[in-house]
Amino acid sequence: MLKELALITITVSNLAQVESAWQQEFDYQVAERGKVSTELADYWDAQATAGSDYVIMQPANKAPVYMRFIADPAMQDYTPMTSTGWNVTELLVRDTDKLAAAMADSAFEIVGPPKDLWPAPDAPRAMQVLGPGREMVYLTSNNRASAALGLDDSMPLAERPFIMVLGGSSMQLMTDFYSGTLGLPIDPPSPFKITMISMANNLDPDTIYPLAIVRLTPGYLIELDELPATIGARKETKGYLPPGVAIVGFNSDGIDAPVEWLSKPRPIAEFPYNGRNAGIFRGPTGELVEVILPVEP
Numbered sequence: 001m002l003k004e005l006a007l008i009t010i011t012v013s014n015l016a017q018v019e020s021a022w023q024q025e026f027d028y029q030v031a032e033r034g035k036v037s038t039e040l041a042d043y044w045d046a047q048a049t050a051g052s053d054y055v056i057m058q059p060a061n062k063a064p065v066y067m068r069f070i071a072d073p074a075m076q077d078y079t080p081m082t083s084t085g086w087n088v089t090e091l092l093v094r095d096t097d098k099l100a101a102a103m104a105d106s107a108f109e110i111v112g113p114p115k116d117l118w119p120a121p122d123a124p125r126a127m128q129v130l131g132p133g134r135e136m137v138y139l140t141s142n143n144r145a146s147a148a149l150g151l152d153d154s155m156p157l158a159e160r161p162f163i164m165v166l167g168g169s170s171m172q173l174m175t176d177f178y179s180g181t182l183g184l185p186i187d188p189p190s191p192f193k194i195t196m197i198s199m200a201n202n203l204d205p206d207t208i209y210p211l212a213i214v215r216l217t218p219g220y221l222i223e224l225d226e227l228p229a230t231i232g233a234r235k236e237t238k239g240y241l242p243p244g245v246a247i248v249g250f251n252s253d254g255i256d257a258p259v260e261w262l263s264k265p266r267p268i269a270e271f272p273y274n275g276r277n278a279g280i281f282r283g284p285t286g287e288l289v290e291v292i293l294p295v296e297p
Contacts, residue, residue, distance in 0.1 A: 006249045008067050009249070012069050012072065014071075015055060024106065026156075027028075028057040028059060028158070030055055037270065054273065075243050081136060082199050083233060084169060087225070087245065088196075089137050089161050089245060090126075092146065093139045093157060097222055108130065108131055111129060124144075127140045166222060169227055170226065171224060173190050174224045179226060181257045181259070182217055185267070186213065193208060199278060201228070212227075243285050246288060247288040249291070249292055259281040260281055266278070
């Protein structure tokens with residue numbers, strides 16, 4: 001079973017700028033930096049990444065969810081939201097409008113200004129930004145999620161990733177996998193206008209997309225977006241990680257379901273695994289899902 005989000009691995013075109021921007025605008029702190037080891041590269045089946053620079057960051061309040069950014073100059077050729085797979089990291093924020101004002105002249109491009117997601121007094125309020133490494137990030141204030149995570153008004157302006165957005169060509173295929181195979185509860189799909197998808201693919205801004213929510217441990221979600229058939233699979237280069245959001249890691253008590261393992265669970269010595277067993281399997285759109293198991297007694 002997938003539980004909390006734990007480790008988001010993203011390839012970026014300019015690592016130094018990404019680190020600086022996440023520090024300055026989100027007050028994220030560096031927890032670890034270095035070069036990708038042969039052990040990790042083999043675990044990812046991405047041997048060509050060995051020796052690449054990386055940095056691992058986390059929110060200022062040390063919330064237990066890490067962002068791992070890996071340098072990949074080829075990311076310059078990647079356009080977010082134009083392929084299936086993991087597309088967006090969504091951060092929980094305290095005040096969307098205040099954050100937007102602070103980011104007006106930042107290294108992030110505001111591609112979607114703050115707005116309520118639906119007409120209700122306590123509706124989540126979200127904005128969308130594109131980072132200097134071409135990473136797509138949603139920034140959302142959500143009182144229900146904050147309460148579920150035990151957060152109050154003392155939380156940082158930008159806190160942890162709490163939703164990951166997955167795009168696929170078939171909602172049925174995605175829900176069959178995450179509900180039927182993995183046994184996770186899913187809210188039925190609803191019609192939404194998803195401006196970022198339409199903008200990135202030159203589609204009518206009034207295009208409607210089916211959207212479903214996979215429920216994990218309270219406070220954490222996966223958003224499933226059904227994409228038009230014209231949006232194909234992400235182009236991957238053998239020996240490298242997928243561009244953009246490459247791997248999404250979850251805490252887990254184990255996976256008994258029949259999944260397509262890229263790397264079966266094994267102990268990983270490096271931070272933030274610290275000797276815990278972790279494994280990676282492919283989901284229904286080819287997305288890489290990482291499970292990180294608890295410390296054995």
